[in-house]
Amino acid sequence: MGEIKLSDVNKSYGSVHVLKDIDLHIEDGEFIVFVGPSGCGKSTLLRTIAGLEKITSGEIKIDGKRVNDVSAADRGLAMVFQSYALYPHMTVRQNLAFGLENSNMPKAEIAERIGEAARMLEIDQYLDRRPGQLSGGQRQRVAIGRAIVRRPTAFLLDEPLSNLDAELRVSTRAELAALHARIGSTMIYVTHDQVEAMTLAHRIVVMRAGKIEQVGTPLDLYNTPANRFVAGFIGAPHMNFLSAQVVEVDPASVTLTIGGSHRLLVPLAGHKLSVGEKLTVGIRPQHITLASDPGSLTVKVRLVEALGSETVIHADLHGEKLLAVVQGQKQITPGDEVHFSVAGAPLHLFDNNGLRIGA
Amino acid sequence: MSFVTELIPPRPAPAATKQGLTVARIAGISVLALWALLAASLVLTVINGWNQDKFLRYGPRYLHGLWTTISLVGISVVLGAALSVPIAFARMSKNRVAGAIAYAYVYVFRSTPLLAQLFLIYYGLGSFKPQLESVGLWWFFRDAWYCGLLSFVLNTAAYQAEILRGAIESVPRGQHEGAAALGISKSIAFRKIILPQALIVALRPYGNEIILMIKGSAVVAIVTVYDLMGETRYAFSRTFDYQTYLWAAIFYLAIVEVLRHVWAFLEARLTRHLKR
Known part of the structure; x- marks a missing residue:
């Protein structure tokens, strides 16, 4: 299961109101993308779901359970960061295994999960290398693999392709879509690239200045934008x-x-x-x-x-x-x-x- | 569409230009020559002034002093490292009281000379003999070696706390968040993810701190500890031969050089994963 519900979520840093009355229902197995210009609050929204930021008011539920006061480590989610956040002193294998080893999982099952994820992401030949010896695309796959082995309730991806070159972004985007089709877990993806949003999402959440402007399928947003901002944001070149x-x-x-x-x-x-x-x-x-x-x-x-x-x-x-x-x-x-x-x-x-x- | 019609014939490499003697080059060569002369004169002084009798009489004392210096610095660095951990955490703590106390400690010990700290402990606390006897601590404070050790521990702990704090804070925030977002508890994340990376960052400053401690340890000679400098002063007071200090300098240089190479090896080994 991976149903996530946000009700009237607000987040402030002092007097700066960064998330305003967010209401959103993410269905189990859905691939949802948050888009919007820089500073619109999309990464903050993702981080509040992850538990890396505490919300000022409102409620977040994961599979019907209120998680406002549950730590990030205990929410059962897995996050892939823009910077990958791989552990540089560990090999790829150790990076993948680390979270599992600390949950006292049997070694045989850890090895099986690592093998499965490595084959799925085609990183099996890099398992004994360290992150410093990998290219950007390979590091990205390791970061995704590290999330996959946990078999989380939902995957949270914060601009995971922004550090890759244009060609690699296109191929990795296709791989992500295929990966979602294969594992079927809920995925919440943050990007400012509306082409990424259009090609990956079941539904897109368009944000501006901490508010949700419109939620809908890519074609809904393209064909019937709710306002001038959404109309100008979705579609390239813009309207x-x-x-x-x-x-x-x-x-x-x-x-x-x-x-x-x-x-x-x-x-x-x-x-x-x-x-x-x-x-x-x-x-x-x-x-x-x-x-x-x-x-x-x-x-x-x-x-x-x-x-x-x-x-x-x-x-x-x-x-x-x-x-x-x-x-x-x-x-x-x-x-x-x-x-x-x-x-x-x-x-x-x-x-x-x-x-x-x-x- | 364009096509290649002819190939440019290969050209010879340009002739190497000879650099003339500039003022800067002449000055540089002169300075190097002066250094070479100085080094040669030191070597000659040591060779010409060699005295077998003095060597046999004071050599063992120098080795004893060397051992005293190494043990004093070694123990103080280890104890200082242990003490630096809670200080570093207090410095990073959100608790204002703990933070202020740790800051004051670090500020005082880094802003005052080691010699002053040593005198305050050896002579200052020495004047509280009755009180120290009553709590059973006089055995510690009457011994110059222990006073030297305590002053070194307190001093190096302040420096090491700042090294550790800086190193921990230099680990990207994403590493903490990455661990949390993958279900790893804070304590495990700190021990197995943050600390190993922080210690690599801290490695070179730690090496520098040990070298500074070795050189700074000479101050204990003033409070009658027969470390390397203490034995050197003893030898000089008997022989009035300034070469006794030259030999002390050679010993200090040797310790530092050995340590520098050990540290370079450690650094190369521990940072292998950061090199492509």
């Missing part, structure tokens, strides 16, 4: 935000103007918008296409990033920045005027408080 004004309203749709005079008809059932109201339209760069007809958005190109399979165009639309990702290689240079089309693109509407309008 374009354009100022808009309501010019016509119907029971099932609204007509907006963007970029000065360009009109957009947006299907929107059950809205309470009125003519003249100002709001923000969000359009993902991938949903913008190049058009030939002058009736489209006319923009001035500022920068072109040719990536081979796609071209990223940075443009200006009446003083607002607009980013488009178009497929293939395009002969466009900075200073050109081009036409963008948003016909058929999913549009996201946000009110003046940044909250989503509509479903």
Whole structure:
């Protein structure tokens, strides 16, 4: 079992409120990812679950048992740190065995668990080396192995891939996903890399300034962000935000103007918008296409990033920045005027408080 | 797409440039020459001033003094290490009273000369003979060797406590947390994870402290302990030959050099796992 429930959790350092009214229910076997910008409280939240930080108020339950006053060592969790925190004076084998030896486990079972974890993580040939003789990726695997051998209630991973190079991050990410599928334990993972979050998570918890902004599946967050912050945070490159004004309203749709005079008809059932109201339209760069007809958005190109399979165009639309990702290689240079089309693109509407309008 | 059309022919290595004599190089060579002259003159002095009779008469006393120095320093370092542990923990403690007492102890013993501490114990406590006799401690404080030992223990404990505290605090916090997050109790984590790493960090400062103690131990000669320096003073008072001090210096140099090599070996052996 690995069900974790946080109810109204708050954490303060003196007058600094770092976690604010956190309510979260993590199901057994779930792979949940905490994302958010630096300093948003995601690592602190993970550390409070681990028992490395005491909460100021609220309640944490693991498998129905209140653990507020239970020490980190007795919570039955295993944590993998960004710095790996391997014991440099011990071999890989000793690193893996250390926690088990101190719980008076029979030697035969320790050896069996180490062998199983080493095979699973492909570190069996490094068992007699010390951490100083391993590469970053190998150390990372040892750190994960050290957690696996404990067979914990849940795994807590604090930015475990951030010290690896780009190529290794991609392969290790895939290995982590496969590992979770194989062992099926609850995993709580902290990252600021939303690509990691999208590829690994069953559900993502988006945080900002100590608060949970939205919890949902990766596609929920991508398709229906609850607010402008989530919309801008999930998806790469991040969503374009354009100022808009309501010019016509119907029971099932609204007509907006963007970029000065360009009109957009947006299907929107059950809205309470009125003519003249100002709001923000969000359009993902991938949903913008190049058009030939002058009736489209006319923009001035500022920068072109040719990536081979796609071209990223940075443009200006009446003083607002607009980013488009178009497929293939395009002969466009900075200073050109081009036409963008948003016909058929999913549009996201946000009110003046940044909250989503509509479903 | 570009293609290689021709290979650049191999070129000879650039000619080695001869460095001319600069002012800095001349100064450096001169200083080295002076040192070499000094070393040579010392060696010549020892050879020319060799006296078989003095060697046979005072040699055994020097060896006895050497043993006294080594035993005094050895015992004081071991006892000081034992005393330094609670002091270091008190310094790191969240208990303000314990922390303040430990801080005061360390501050006093590190900020005052060893000689002053020795005099305070030997002459200062010596003036409390009736009180010490009444509690059965006069046998200890009337003996200069014991007073020397006590002053060394108290002094080195202060230094070793700071070495130990610094070493423990230098172990990354992640090591403590890593152990806790893997279900390892604080006491086991400290003994088997934190302390081994801390002692490696402390190894070199400990070596320096022992060397300083060996050199500093010469002060006990002033309170009539016949250590290496005490025997040297005795030999000089009988012969008025300054070479007696030269031999003492050679002995001290030899002890320190042996210790330095032992420490280098220990360090290389204990830090193998930190080298790739």
